[in-house]
Amino acid sequence: MNKLRTNHYIGLAARVVLGAVFIVASIDKIADPSAFAVSIDNYRILPQGLPLVVATVLPWVEILCGFGLLFGLFIRGSSLLTMLMLAVFTAAVISGLLRGLDISCGCFTQDPDVARIGWGKVVENAGLIVLSVFVLFSTGLRFTIEHWLVSRNPGSP
Amino acid sequence: MEPNNPESSTGRSAVREAMFITVAGILLGFGYTLVSGKGLYSEPAPVNLKVAEYPPEYIGYEETYAAFEQGGGVIVDSRNEYDYELGHIRGSINLPLKEFEARKEILRSWQKDTLIITYCDGQECNSSIDLATKLAEAGFTNVKFFFGGWSEWQEHQSPVYDSTSRRLVDEEGEEQ
Numbered sequence: 427m428n429k430l431r432t433n434h435y436i437g438l439a440a441r442v443v444l445g446a447v448f449i450v451a452s453i454d455k456i457a458d459p460s461a462f463a464v465s466i467d468n469y470r471i472l473p474q475g476l477p478l479v480v481a482t483v484l485p486w487v488e489i490l491c492g493f494g495l496l497f498g499l500f501i502r503g504s505s506l507l508t509m510l511m512l513a514v515f516t517a518a519v520i521s522g523l524l525r526g527l528d529i530s531c532g533c534f535t536q537d538p539d540v541a542r543i544g545w546g547k548v549v550e551n552a553g554l555i556v557l558s559v560f561v562l563f564s565t566g567l568r569f570t571i572e573h574w575l576v577s578r579n580p581g582s583p
Numbered sequence: 584m585e586p587n588n589p590e591s592s593t594g595r596s597a598v599r600e601a602m603f604i605t606v607a608g609i610l611l612g613f614g615y616t617l618v619s620g621k622g623l624y625s626e627p628a629p630v631n632l633k634v635a636e637y638p639p640e641y642i643g644y645e646e647t648y649a650a651f652e653q654g655g656g657v658i659v660d661s662r663n664e665y666d667y668e669l670g671h672i673r674g675s676i677n678l679p680l681k682e683f684e685a686r687k688e689i690l691r692s693w694q695k696d697t698l699i700i701t702y703c704d705g706q707e708c709n710s711s712i713d714l715a716t717k718l719a720e721a722g723f724t725n726v727k728f729f730f731g732g733w734s735e736w737q738e739h740q741s742p743v744y745d746s747t748s749r750r751l752v753d754e755e756g757e758e759q
Contacts, residue, residue: 482623483612490607494604503597503600503602527707
């Protein structure tokens, strides 16, 4: 397990996958925050007015985390956030499924007619949570901007 | 504990970085929507001043069933074609809300005072109300929406067209 954690290539692969997923997921939401707010509202969890605020901020946090992971900057913070976001998303999907809601996920596209929520999404998110936890504790950081910055200034922490 | 041990500072740096990213996300999010005029800062949708003279009315199962039995009216399914094909109130026609503009010509065959009853899945959907509103705005004077919709119709085991078995089914479950 420790070998896995310290492997630079596995660290890079995990960050690229997780980062790409979050970047792709954020694009549609940034393009149309109102449609994303409707997707959030469909879950009927947040009180009125709040979905639009979440739809304003969340996609930007997603894209920052995505690029952070991809380029290896603020890796710990990005992976912590992706883990927390995914936990919240998963809880929302499970709650929707248990309440029998037949709604679109709002995960990658805001088209209401595609990607309905289902247990497959829960499994997919669980996998991404595992990946986030792995990246959070990974020390395979050779191919990152953080590593490059530290190696340029060995004196700095 | 070594002062510069990266393991020991992982938790703290993760939280600090996460807070930094969140703040950046908040600034970017509000800044972008403010500049682009999207989402929170979008112009309110133009108010539709065209108010129907005879707004659509709510109708319950009993009334819908009575109208179904008597005939004379039109029952309109506002769900998408796929759901309609799976099963629908027997004799109903499909006019998906999304395709209202494209399939408007169907309205020409109806008298303005024809009883039109719209329905969709049930209480979890709004397309029956939206379609009824469009029909009323188009000048129809006797539009009603059956809010209980397809789910309530099925609960009462009322006549349906069940396309999974390509058959008509009545109250006793007998094929026609």
